[in-house]
Each structure stands twice: as structure tokens, then as C-alpha cells.
Amino acid sequence: MPVTGGTINMMEYLLQGSVLDQSLESLLHRLRGLCDNMEPETFLDHEMVFLLKGQQASPFVLRARRSMDKSGMPWHLRYLGQPEIGDKNRHALVRNCVDIATSDNLTDFLVEMGFRMDHEFVAKGHVFRKGIMKIVVYKIFRILMPGNTESIEPLSLSYLVELNVVAPAGQDIVSDDMRNFAEQLKPLVHLEKIDPKRLM
Amino acid sequence: CRSVSQVPVAEGKSVQQTVELLARRLEALGADKQGTFGVDCETYHTAAALGTQGQTGKLMYVMHNSEYPLSCFALFENGPCLVADANFDTLMVKLKGFFQNAKANKIESRGTRYQYCDFLVKLGTVTMGPSARGISVEVEYCPCVIANDCWNLLMEFMQSFMGSHTPGIPSVFGSKHDSAYSPGDTMVQYMELFNKIRKQQQVPVAGIR
Numbered sequence: 001m002p003v004t005g006g007t008i009n010m011m012e013y014l015l016q017g018s019v020l021d022q023s024l025e026s027l028l029h030r031l032r033g034l035c036d037n038m039e040p041e042t043f044l045d046h047e048m049v050f051l052l053k054g055q056q057a058s059p060f061v062l063r064a065r066r067s068m069d070k071s072g073m074p075w076h077l078r079y080l081g082q083p084e085i086g087d088k089n090r091h092a093l094v095r096n097c098v099d100i101a102t103s104d105n106l107t108d109f110l111v112e113m114g115f116r117m118d119h120e121f122v123a124k125g126h127v128f129r130k131g132i133m134k135i136v137v138y139k140i141f142r143i144l145m146p147g148n149t150e151s152i153e154p155l156s157l158s159y160l161v162e163l164n165v166v167a168p169a170g171q172d173i174v175s176d177d178m179r180n181f182a183e184q185l186k187p188l189v190h191l192e193k194i195d196p197k198r199l200m
Numbered sequence: 201c202r203s204v205s206q207v208p209v210a211e212g213k214s215v216q217q218t219v220e221l222l223a224r225r226l227e228a229l230g231a232d233k234q235g236t237f238g239v240d241c242e243t244y245h246t247a248a249a250l251g252t253q254g255q256t257g258k259l260m261y262v263m264h265n266s267e268y269p270l271s272c273f274a275l276f277e278n279g280p281c282l283v284a285d286a287n288f289d290t291l292m293v294k295l296k297g298f299f300q301n302a303k304a305n306k307i308e309s310r311g312t313r314y315q316y317c318d319f320l321v322k323l324g325t326v327t328m329g330p331s332a333r334g335i336s337v338e339v340e341y342c343p344c345v346i347a348n349d350c351w352n353l354l355m356e357f358m359q360s361f362m363g364s365h366t367p368g369i370p371s372v373f374g375s376k377h378d379s380a381y382s383p384g385d386t387m388v389q390y391m392e393l394f395n396k397i398r399k400q401q402q403v404p405v406a407g408i409r
Contacts, residue, residue: 054298077284079291098290103283103384112279113260114246114298 009169012080012097015182015191018158024137027161027188028126031135034184035128043138044069044124046149048107050115062115064106068122068149074101083195092175093193097166122152125159132174133181136162161189201347201381202340203354204389205367206326206396215325215332219311222323222337225361231316237324238266239336239387240308241394244292244299260299262292263387273387277395281384304329307394309336318342319357326397334397337362338386345380347373 019027032040046068051059065076081096102109107117125138139159141152163182165174182191210218227233244260263273272288275281282288292299309324322338339358344350351369358366371392372385 052295052298056297060295060298077291079294081294098287098294100287100291101285102288105280105282108280109274109276109282112258112276114258 010097010099010166011084011094011169011171013092013094013165013167013174013178014193015092015163015178016194017161017189017191019137019161019189020158023188024159027137027159027185030185030188031126031128031137034181035130035135038129041127042069042125043067043127044122046120046122048120049118050107050110051118052113052115061118062110064110066104066106075104075106076100077102077106083197090172090175091179091193092165093195094175096169099166120146121155122149130181131177132167133163133165133178136160136164138162161185161191163191201344201350201354201373202338202386202389203358203367203370204336204338204386204393205365205370206393207335207337207362207365209335215335219323219325219335222335222361223312223314226314226316226321226323229316229361231314231319231321234313234315234320236266236311237313237322238264238308238310239324239390240264240306241391243302243305245302246299261391262288263390265383265387265390268383271383273384275384275387275391277391281388283384305398307333307398309390309394311336316357321361326394328398334400336390336393338390346378347376347381347385348378 044067045065047063047065050062050064052062053059061080063078063080065078067073077100079096079098084094084096120143122141122143123138124141125136128135128137137159140155142155143149144151144153163178165178167174185191207218207222209215210221213221241261241263244262246258246260259277261275261277263275265271265273270286272284272286273281274284274288292301305328307326307328309326311322311324314321314323318341320340320342322336322340324336324338325332326334326336337358339354341350341354341357344353351373355366355369370389372388376385
């Protein structure tokens with residue numbers, strides 16, 4: 001995953017949807033046509049979600065992700081803030097994000113800081129790009145025994161589809177471009193702004 | 201491979217004068233000045249909020265080294281050293297409810313880099329706030345990454361300009377055996393040096409810039 005930096009306030013703009021397994025190929029075919037011409041990129045990642053509980057009501061969440069199929073890649077540590085409550089007309093979910101590349105002793109370090117792992121999963125799928133937009137189509141796998149990424153099972157009979165952009169704060173035009181792109185994927189997949197709080 | 205050590209301030213002289221003395225000795229050997237360097241260290245401690253986790257009293261150090269401008273090093277004493285990119289500083293700002301930056305503890309070493317054949321020497325003035333607290337000398341033997349293979353050579357070179365102030369073998373070398381030396385090992389040495397200097401008495405009078 002690309003790691004950008006420099007500005008203290010980078011925001012992630014996100015639209016999500018899903019497709020059933022049997023519709024995967026048509027979606028991939030459409031994406032290959034619409035997106036930037038590049039080598040098809042697949043990934044197999046292991047993500048662990050860590051929590052730091054303090055006196056505040058909500059714990060601090062950090063996500064640690066490592067590649068299982070590409071050797072030599074740094075680990076990816078990600079912080080995602082609460083979704084911005086904004087304009088109902090804004091087309092995408094917007095939240096603060098901080099992406100950091102780290103050495104591979106990340107989990108030991110997080111535990112030393114006081115974090116504890118809450119859950120983990122494996123994600124396997126495809127990545128496409130169109131300009132600054134990134135489109136990811138992936139399947140989530142449940143890990144049957146903690147720490148053992150060899151024995152996994154799919155969580156559902158579908159693939160999660162995410163369209164996201166990481167850009168400095170204030171660039172709301174990004175969400176217009178995302179909506180326009182999402183239109184071109186209909187009716188194969190409907191990408192929407194899904195507020196995680198409404199699912200709880 | 202690098203050795204980071206402290207040189208005491210010469211009798212009757214200031215920090216600045218002692219640094220100049222060492223610089224002159226290096227230049228007499230034939231070393232060339234090659235720019236400047238800086239290493240800094242900030243201290244964070246777990247805020248009272250974490251009392252329930254049983255992690256009270258832990259200190260986390262976040263360090264930067266001008267030799268690695270895009271990186272940030274985070275470490276715990278006797279614990280792991282994380283190498284991350286510069287965005288780690290941004291994350292620490294987000295974590296300020298859990299980790300407090302003890303700003304008064306910020307310590308840094310800045311100075312000149314000297315190159316002599318395959319050796320790189322960094323002579324730094326260690327400061328905490330406005331006051332100079334000591335002198336750091338980092339000596340690197342560039343071609344070798346296996347610590348135990350080049351300690352004797354490093355020591356011999358250091359004796360040529362540090363004389364009796366040549367340090368003993370760094371403790372990080374001990375645990376390396378035959379594995380490669382890494383930037384994290386340098387940062388651990390600086391952390392130990394800074395901790396030692398922090399505990400020392402403040403250098404009297406003339407050292408203040």
C-alpha cells in the first residue's frame with residue numbers, strides 16, 4: 001500500500017461496496033479497462049488490529065499490516081480517525097489517517113507501548129489505480145488459530161470493494177471524482193459511503 | 201559498525217574548547233571536514249491514564265539522526281527499537297492523550313563530520329535546552345558491518361586521537377555475535393550516552409553557548 005507523508009493532516013476518502021464471488025471476474029474485467037495500465041497487482045496481507053485502553057471511553061486503535069507474499073516489504077502501521085461529520089452532500093466517508101512504514105518488530109513494539117491485539121485477519125485480492133484513486137477488491141479470511149496464518153477460512157461468499165484516496169485535508173473535490181468513477185462501476189457494484197457507526 | 205562514546209571535558213577548558221582540541225587532532229591526522237550531523241532524542245512517558253494497564257513509569261524515546269533523514273527511531277530502554285518513517289512523529293501527536301512528551305528532557309548532539317579514509321568521525325556537542333552538557337564522539341568503520349570483526353581496528357583508530365579516552369567495547373556489540381550491525385544499534389548507543397549525560401552534573405560555567 002502506498003505510504004504518503006509530509007502533511008500532518010492527511011485524510012482518507014472512502015467508498016465501499018461488495019460483490020458476490022460469482023461476479024468477481026466481470027468486475028475485474030471492467031476495472032482492467034477503466035484503470036491505469038499497469039501489471040495486474042495481487043496481494044496477500046495479514047492485518048492485526050491493536051487497541052490501547054486508557055481512561056478515555058474509546059480505546060486508541062492502530063492497524064499493523066504485513067505482506068505475506070512479498071518479501072522485504074516494510075510493515076504498514078495505520079491510524080484512522082473518526083469519520084468527519086460533515087456535509088451530507090459530501091460523497092465519500094472522510095477520516096484523518098496517518099500511514100507509517102516500519103521495521104518488522106512492530107508488534108513487539110506496540111505491545112511494549114501497552115497495546116493489545118484485538119483481532120486479526122488475512123486479506124487477499126487485487127489492487128488497481130486510476131490517478132490518485134486506489135481500488136481494492138479483496139476477500140477477508142478468518143484466522144482459525146491465533147497467529148497461524150496457514151489455516152484460514154473465508155469470512156463470506158463475497159469480495160469487499162473499496163475506492164479510496166489519501167489526500168491533504170480540504171480537498172473535497174476528490175470525493176466528486178470518486179463519485180464519478182463509482183458511477184462507471186454500476187451496476188456491477190454499488191460503492192457507497194458507509195458510516196461504520198451505523199453498523200454497530 | 202560504529203562506536204558512540206563520551207569524551208569528558210578537558211581540565212580547565214570548556215566544552216567548546218575540548219571539541220576544538222579533538223577536531224584539531226583529527227585534522228592533524230589528515231581527516232577532512234564533511235558537513236554536519238545531528239542526533240536528537242525526545243522522551244515520552246505513559247500518562248497517568250494508563251495506570252490500569254500496569255505499564256506505569258515506562259519511558260519511550262523517539263530519536264532522529266541526520267544520517268537517516270527520512271526515518272524516526274523509537275525505543276524502550278532494554279526493549280525493542282522500532283525503525284519507522286518520519287510520519288511516526290505525527291502519530292505521537294495523535295497519541296498525546298496516552299504518551300506525554302517530556303519536552304524539558306529533549307537532548308541532542310550536533311557537530312561536524314570528519315572523513316579519514318574508511319573512517320567517519322562525528323564530533324558532537326551534546327546540549328539540553330540552552331546548555332552544553334558534554335561531548336559525543338561517534339566513530340564508524342564504513343566497510344564492515346560485522347561488529348566483532350572490526351572492533352580492534354576501531355579501537356586502534358580511536359586511540360590515535362582520543363588517547364586514554366578511548367571507550368571500551370559498546371554493549372550492543374556483545375549481543376550481536378556475527379549478525380550485521382544496523383542503524384538501530386547506533387541509536388541505542390546514543391540513547392545510553394544521552395541517559396548518562398542527563399544524570400551527570402551540569403558542566404560548570406564556560407560550556408554555555
